[in-house]
Amino acid sequence: xxxxxxxxxxxxxxxxxxxxxxxxxxxxxxxxxxxxxxxxxxxxxxxxxxxxxxxxxxxxxxxxxxxxxxxxxxxxxxxxxxxxxxxxxxxxxxxxxxxxxxxxxxxxxxxxxxxxxxxxxxxxxxxxxxxxxxxxxxxxxxxxxxxxxxxxxxxxxxxxxxxxxxxxxxxxxxxxxxxxxxxxxxxxxxxxxxxxxxxxxx
Numbered sequence: 001x002x003x004x005x006x007x008x009x010x011x012x013x014x015x016x017x018x019x020x021x022x023x024x025x026x027x028x029x030x031x032x033x034x035x036x037x038x039x040x041x042x043x044x045x046x047x048x049x050x051x052x053x054x055x056x057x058x059x060x061x062x063x064x065x066x067x068x069x070x071x072x073x074x075x076x077x078x079x080x081x082x083x084x085x086x087x088x089x090x091x092x093x094x095x096x097x098x099x100x101x102x103x104x105x106x107x108x109x110x111x112x113x114x115x116x117x118x119x120x121x122x123x124x125x126x127x128x129x130x131x132x133x134x135x136x137x138x139x140x141x142x143x144x145x146x147x148x149x150x151x152x153x154x155x156x157x158x159x160x161x162x163x164x165x166x167x168x169x170x171x172x173x174x175x176x177x178x179x180x181x182x183x184x185x186x187x188x189x190x191x192x193x194x195x196x197x198x199x200x201x202x
C-alpha cells in the first residue's frame with residue numbers, strides 16, 4: 001500500500017519593509033540642535049543685558065527717538081534721539097515689560113526650532129509631535145510680527161511712546177511666513193492621521 005504524502009507549498013517569507021535611512025538627517029539635526037541651543041542662550045543673555053542697560057547701567061549706547069531706537073558705539077547719534085538712560089527711572093521701568101514682551105516670541109521661536117530638530121536627531125520625522133512643533137514655529141512667527149503693533153497701541157494709550165517706527169517690512173514677511181508654516185504643519189498632521197488610518201485598516 002502506497003503512502004501518500006501531502007505536499008506543502010513553501011512559505012514565502014515577505015521581506016521586511018525597508019526602513020528609511022535617517023542617518024544624515026539625524027547627524028545634521030544634532031548640529032542644528034547645538035546651533036539653536038547656542039542662539040537661544042545667546043538671545044536670553046541679550047534680553048538680560050537689555051534689562052540691565054535699561055535699569056542699572058548708566059550708558060549712552062542706546063538712543064531712542066521718533067525715528068527709532070539705535071545702538072550707537074561711535075560717531076554722531078541721530079539728532080532727534082536721546083540716551084535711553086537719560087529718561088526718568090519710572091519711564092525706563094515702564095519700558096521693561098515692553099522689551100520683554102517684544103523679545104519673548106523670538107526666544108520661543110528659537111526654542112521651538114531646537115525642539116523640532118531634537119525630534120529629527122532622535123529619528124522622529126513624521127510624528128504628530130513634529131507637526132505640533134512646526135505649528136508652534138508658525139504661531140511664534142505670527143506673534144512676533146503682530147507684537148510691535150500691539151505694543152504701539154499700548155504705548156500710545158499710556159503716553160510713553162517715543163519710538164514710533166513700529167512697522168517694518170520684516171514683520172510683514174514674518175506674518176506671511178508664519179501663516180505658511182502653520183498651514184504646512186496642518187497638512188503634515190492630516191497626512192499623519194491618514195497614514196495611521198491606512199495602517200490600522202491593513
